[in-house]
Amino acid sequence: MRARGAYRPAAGAITRRHTLAIGAAALLPLSARGARADSGAIRAGGNPAWFPYSWEEGERLRGLGMDRAEAALGHLGLTVLPMTFGRWPRALAALAHGQVDLLVSALWNAERTAQMLYTAPYATDDVCAFVRRQDLERYHAVADLFGRVGLAPLGSAYGADMDALEARGLNLERSGTITGMLQRVRHARADYCVLVRQNGLHLLASLDLADDLAPLPFPLAPVQVRMLITRDGPLAGRLEALNGLITGV
Template identity: 30%
Template sequence: MPYAKFIRIFALCAIILSTTGILSPLEAQQADARKTTCDTITVGGPASWQPVSYIASDGRQSGLGIDIIKEYAKRHGIKVEIDIELPWARTLDLLLQGKIDVTAGAYFTDERQRVYQYSDPFYTDEIMVFQHVDRRFGYSKIEDLRGYRGARPHGGSLGKKIDTYSSQQLDVMYSPTNDRIFDLLRAGHVDYVLLARYDGLATLHKLGAQDTIIAVEPPVDHNPVRLMFSRNSPCVKHVAQINMLIAELGQNGTIDDRTKYHLEQTVFSLETGS
């Protein structure tokens, strides 16, 4: 074949490959390498979930779940990228695709377990009933909420017990943000709010509403919090070792110390209770 004709055919093939999205052998090799290595752990999560993942007053993306991932990454020479400012639904979509490797925290559900990989629990969240002090009603168990209208966050789970019971037995509306959910309660549009204890208390302090809206004991439920990995991420292979780290940090007191630190940064002093 004449050399000039060969060059024309080769150039035409290159154009076809670039326009059809078919990878060249080198590009395919590079893509495979990206899929199978965990040089960087990309972290997503809620931006206001104290003490698990939140944005601090100085703009830092912080939290207990992020601490665990950073400690593991430091020990194993892995970089960490954090973006907890995306909407939760968008975060889960990117996690499913493997574009985010892990969320800094999530409750366990059977549906999620089928598509994501959980770590062992590292924290336990208390789900509370928040009421306005001027419109209190008797509450000691979830069944007492029947006949009242409530609100809960949109797009997230409050655990299997609450998710199931509220969908079948309760009159509950959904709010996109914590600020808005308490506005509904202050305005009298709902009778109560279902939210994690410290998540709710941090929001109330931010709104200056901690004296008019209170968390009513006892908790509705206790939900273990876990890291949640994408099954399409190469970093999922580290879950077993991360579980060992979680056990170590729990046994040596680090998790308790860091939990106290994050709550003091975002909610109140655990020593003074204010």
Template identity: 25%
Template sequence: MAAMPNGFAGTGSCDQIKINGSNVWFPISIRHKDAEDLSGVFPDLAQEIFQSMKVDVAFGAKVPWKRVFVQLESGEIDMVAGAYHTKDRARNYVLSSPVIKEPVAIFVRADMSDRPGSLEDLIGLQGLAPFGATFGEEFDDFANKHLTISRQSFDDFSTNMELLVDGKADYLVIARQAGEMMLKDLGVEGEVEALPWPALENSLHYMFSKKSPCLKHINAFQNELEKRVEAGEAANMMKAFNASASGQE
């Protein structure tokens, strides 16, 4: 269990924990059109845990992904519901134990003749990735040194997929399941596909602000989270969201 660090006891009142997350990261954290609250594996699981602890939950307003971490840094929100592990995040925030691991994929047009077989094969190609997204040190370091990846601050991450479809780039880096859902939503499943090899696989965590008074609850949250993860609850929720998206019962 990841224990609360010394010096961050979370003083003050915590009558309600404020949570925010991605608006479009299926099935990790999503916000349906015109919906105020988040849904997805991480928001739903967090809400269940805090309800069992008798702590009220409030979800933050829809803001860009990078802004979510500005909110966390300032203490405007208490928790981010789902984000990849990085060394910087481990230093700047209080991370939960790992909840799941998720593969990140490289999406290309289906008519691409010379398919990349590794990260090295992406060198010299034009790539896209969501603005503000980080995929972990190993990939980010390689990308910064060797790859050309545009990260524009579109209101909707699916704009990146549309640019790929239109031939404005050679590939898109994004979480596999989120990318596959974008293909379905845009109706371009036959035009773009994920390469069979994963760009990387990284662990996803809840992240608490070090300025949050709700840190006083973190050990109890961690204990309950680990029990539920070990019992397969997070994995079952992933399967349920995927089955629902596929139209299965």
């Protein structure tokens, strides 16, 4: 475990501010290039690796968010054209540039609201810190993480509560892949990483890391899972109806 103290991101590390400033032109979709929606078809993408809300299997997009979107849009007389992007920043860039109409899984981020509209939440979860199992007893409150070396996925933004924790001293470096991030914690090259709980537990099981890493028993922040659409897209005028259908209200 590294000692407490001032933390500076490693050379080449990408902070949240730098992540949000990445040029969208470099993040255009991969398999979705050239795709166009037919009349009545809604182009839908999502986070490619965020169980259980959305994940990609080849050219297929699966998960709770996709299931809710297909059911809701079908009720509105619309069909869904699934699109895959390989990386979450690519999916966001595609929505910003009108190359996709809907992202089925997203967390609230105020900086996106100038261009995009969020639906009502259709699921709730928690952001948690994942640490080495042998270190679980070292942490009793969120403040015990302050000043230590933390990691978060590239492109992640977990909302106002997490922003406030970062301002108070929660140091999060955003760099590398999620698998690499977990391995850095496993091999004590970082103290913890943050993930949404259900996805984190799924990753530990699928990567055979459940014996090495575990979430702390207290959450860092609650999160609400929503869908994301463009302000001038085909669903903007149907947001109220879409909200009622995806939430069952």
